[in-house]
Amino acid sequence: MLTITLRFFGQLRELTNTEETPIQVKEGTRIEDLIWLVGERFPVTKEHLKIVSFSIDNEYAAKDAVLREGNVVGLLPPISGG
Amino acid sequence: MLTITLRFFGQLRELTNTEETPIQVKEGTRIEDLIWLVGERFPVTKEHLKIVSFSIDNEYAAKDAVLREGNVVGLLPPISGG
């Protein structure tokens, strides 16, 4: 198993009442698999996950990106900076 | 006869060593006629007059504009503000 860190922002941070949390995933887990795991652990996020973008270690990540030990994964609602 | 005021700017002011001067013109004189009169009175301006623009009372004037008593006519070299 790998340990990665989830980080929540904006509305997702509020809904989960969580800024960051570790999560265990199997070797070979991709972002698209992680979405399912997050939905299970934080059911309140389920309806938002389809419009969430993901980052791995400060870079936007594609849905098929494979997670590695120690990755920090950001769950990023649509952005509104500026 | 009408009395109008000529005003020189930029290079023309330097060449003529004149900021402004009155000039007498006949009724019905147009800017295009004035160009000739200015060239006669200030020969140093002659080679510049073809690229000079004119104003009458703070507004750009066409070559066929007819002068009126008291008009202030600006002789405006190509502009370079900003």
Added chain:
Amino acid sequence: MIELTNESINSEAILAKMEDHATGGVVLFLGRVRDHAEGRQVERMDYEAYSEMARVKLQEIENQTRAKWPVRKMAIVHRTGTLKLGEVSVAIAVACGHRGEAFEACRYAIDTLKETVPIWKKEHFADGAAWVKGVQPKSKCQEGDSK
């Protein structure tokens, strides 16, 4: 230079960084908190950033802008925290030899910032609050953009 800060943005300090005798044109963009949004009266705005990643993305914008235009000086500063009406949330300044370049570079930088930097804002109204709808981020600056 790029900066993500919880403090008031000082536009004069940013303009001072643009000093450079080789450049004739400076363009400064300031974004600030507006008193209305979709017909509702805004009272204040919270800005939240994914700080580490936002700094990476801001620096990418500066790098990309410099790659596309002959920029001599550039600053991008984004504010976080709670802002009052009229306060500056973002400032982007660019100094270039010619004005057209400075306008284009500054416009590119703010447009790209809004598409790529992980920052979120929440509007506070008299009767509640809401996260601004936002846009799906683009994964990177548009490398293929024409000038």
Added chain:
Amino acid sequence: MIELTNESINSEAILAKMEDHATGGVVLFLGRVRDHAEGRQVERMDYEAYSEMARVKLQEIENQTRAKWPVRKMAIVHRTGTLKLGEVSVAIAVACGHRGEAFEACRYAIDTLKETVPIWKKEHFADGAAWVKGVQPKSKCQEGDSK
């Protein structure tokens, strides 16, 4: 507001005039004296204006800009006299609801200023001086421009 002045241009005072809680975007353009022109080293620059007419033309630019874009605040300030390297010769600030409008309005104003306002500049080099070549003025703002 428009101003033609022999004094240093204070960009902070101009930005202060842009305060307005209804506008989210401010664009400031600063033009300043560059240290080179056509390969020669510039030491200073003299700006001469046909003051009365320049004020009329600057006001026309403000009016036209306001007619074309939803401008809430606007300032155009042009300097005259002798300027050192790096000094600001012109400042144009525009505050609009949205950034695109502010960029376009500011760009239009400086482009039109350069085409219509009777101001001349003379560059001083180590070994002489020359009036800048300049452009034939357009008689008025381009009323038919599309946004």
